[in-house]
Amino acid sequence: METVNKKELIVSKIKNGTVIDHIPAGRALAVLRILKIAEGYRIALVMNVESKKMGKKDIVKIENKEVDEKEANLITLIAPTATINIIRDYEVVEKKKLKIPDVVKGLLKCTNLMCITNNDVEAMPEFKKISEKPLKMKCVYCDTVIDENEILKQILGSKS
Amino acid sequence: MKDIISVYDFSKSDFDELFELTDKLRNMPIFPKILKEKTVALAFFEPSTRTYLSFSKAAINLGASTIGFSGEEGTSIAKGENLADTIRMLNNYADMIVIRHKFDGAAKFASEISEIPVINAGDGKHEHPTQTVIDFYTIYRNFKNIDGLTFGLMGDLRYARVVNSFLRALTRFKPKKVYLISPPQLSARKEILEELNYPYREVIDYNEVIEEIDVLYVTRIQKERFPDESEYEKVKESYVVDMNLVSKMRKDAIILHALPRVNEISREVDKTPQAKYFEQASYAVPVRMAIFHKIVGE
Ligand SMILES: [Zn+2]
Numbered sequence: 001m002e003t004v005n006k007k008e009l010i011v012s013k014i015k016n017g018t019v020i021d022h023i024p025a026g027r028a029l030a031v032l033r034i035l036k037i038a039e040g041y042r043i044a045l046v047m048n049v050e051s052k053k054m055g056k057k058d059i060v061k062i063e064n065k066e067v068d069e070k071e072a073n074l075i076t077l078i079a080p081t082a083t084i085n086i087i088r089d090y091e092v093v094e095k096k097k098l099k100i101p102d103v104v105k106g107l108l109k110c111t112n113l114m115c116i117t118n119n120d121v122e123a124m125p126e127f128k129k130i131s132e133k134p135l136k137m138k139c140v141y142c143d144t145v146i147d148e149n150e151i152l153k154q155i156l157g158s159k160s
Numbered sequence: 161m162k163d164i165i166s167v168y169d170f171s172k173s174d175f176d177e178l179f180e181l182t183d184k185l186r187n188m189p190i191f192p193k194i195l196k197e198k199t200v201a202l203a204f205f206e207p208s209t210r211t212y213l214s215f216s217k218a219a220i221n222l223g224a225s226t227i228g229f230s231g232e233e234g235t236s237i238a239k240g241e242n243l244a245d246t247i248r249m250l251n252n253y254a255d256m257i258v259i260r261h262k263f264d265g266a267a268k269f270a271s272e273i274s275e276i277p278v279i280n281a282g283d284g285k286h287e288h289p290t291q292t293v294i295d296f297y298t299i300y301r302n303f304k305n306i307d308g309l310t311f312g313l314m315g316d317l318r319y320a321r322v323v324n325s326f327l328r329a330l331t332r333f334k335p336k337k338v339y340l341i342s343p344p345q346l347s348a349r350k351e352i353l354e355e356l357n358y359p360y361r362e363v364i365d366y367n368e369v370i371e372e373i374d375v376l377y378v379t380r381i382q383k384e385r386f387p388d389e390s391e392y393e394k395v396k397e398s399y400v401v402d403m404n405l406v407s408k409m410r411k412d413a414i415i416l417h418a419l420p421r422v423n424e425i426s427r428e429v430d431k432t433p434q435a436k437y438f439e440q441a442s443y444a445v446p447v448r449m450a451i452f453h454k455i456v457g458e
Contacts, residue, residue, distance in 0.1 A: 109310025113387075114284050116265040122244040123269045138351065142286050143324075145351045 017063040019085045028058035073101035112144040163278045167289040167329040177213045180448035192368045193223030201254035202228030205238035208261040218448035285319045292325040294394040294447045298440040307334040314341040315379035317348040339369045378417045401425040
């Protein structure tokens with residue numbers, strides 16, 4: 001639930017859309033990248049606000065877009081602590097359960113340069129989850145395994 | 161059965177059936193023309209004369225006509241056109257596609273594009289499932305069984321696709337033990353090892369284990385699989401099967417190699433009773449005929 005405190009009031013409540021809370025500090029932009037938010041959406045980003053649970057956290061509010069199951073699951077890859085609330089008419093109507101996705105298509109690149117997905121414009125990279133703790137995903141084409149560090153590196157960019 | 165991309169597409173009973181079918185086909189004076197009026201496309205984007213010819217002969221034996229490309233032609237097609245478009249074109253001309261490609265996962269990708277069955281005849285350093293059926297058939301001919309044997313895989317275990325397929329296929333059986341003999345730079349890939357459900361051990365010096373081995377599978381250390389040529393120079397002749405090595409082997413042990421070899425087995429070994437790689441090569445056509453059989457479901 002959103003607890004309305006003074007700090008969050010910098011961002012007004014949204015009528016319809018999605019509020020993603022408890023994002024690890026600094027990863028809000030990466031969340032938007034995962035959601036492939038295109039131009040035209042009204043978005044509110046709050047970064048590095050105090051959180052009782054997490055010390056610092058980010059919050060993302062997207063107007064007029066309801067994050068779906070698949071998108072919610074992708075968010076776990078970089079923000080496992082996130083909570084996702086769907087808002088309709090100012091009310092939280094649904095809290096999305098987050099589950100590490102079994103299959104990730106398109107988002108991650110295979111680290112094997114000789115993989116077909118790195119060499120054919122039509123071959124879209126696809127990974128299957130093989131373990132959660134530690135997180136490991138395997139390329140369905142060449143069986144190369146990528147781990148959590150690699151996944152974070154790819155989504156967050158090299159700075160992390 | 162439709163596509164054959166990985167040895168995992170074969171169950172234990174598929175292997176048993178393929179062995180029996182191959183036995184049968186080898187004893188037939190005239191082959192059943194189960195591929196009559198069918199066209200098999202041989203799409204070899206990476207050259208391999210042996211594999212190309214054996215698939216082609218297997219198809220012709222069963223009454224098929226073949227179309228395709230290999231060698232230089234295949235390489236230039238691989239450069240000029242994207243794989244998906246070539247596969248779409250072959251779908252208009254053929255009833256199944258045998259594909260060899262230098263990129264890992266190319267066969268699986270082709271199978272997703274293709275409406276007709278795709279057989280992987282080697283994709284990069286990934287897999288070469290039909291070669292493994294030939295290897296296992298040879299073992300079956302020599303020992304009547306795969307279970308309970310001790311295996312030694314020697315040479316390039318990292319970039320040789322036959323090794324991936326061989327190790328994975330062994331999960332369908334109950335090997336007593338598998339020794340992975342290689343220099344550290346060429347050790348088997350971790351992701352493959354994690355899939356294995358039988359006892360294995362990585363070894364650098366074959367002398368430690370050679371006396372225990374029933375099946376010694378030797379691989380070529382291939383220059384083109386190396387990302388870096390200086391790495392290749394360091395390890396290219398790490399292991400050579402010579403008379404000295406054979407003298408330490410058990411009398412009833414066998415040596416397999418997918419051929420062609422370069423220097424990893426010396427010629428004088430060819431005459432020893434352990435050398436079974438020419439016998440192994442002689443099974444390429446009947447085994448691939450059996451595989452065609454399974455695909456068309458006869
Ligand atoms: Zn890959």
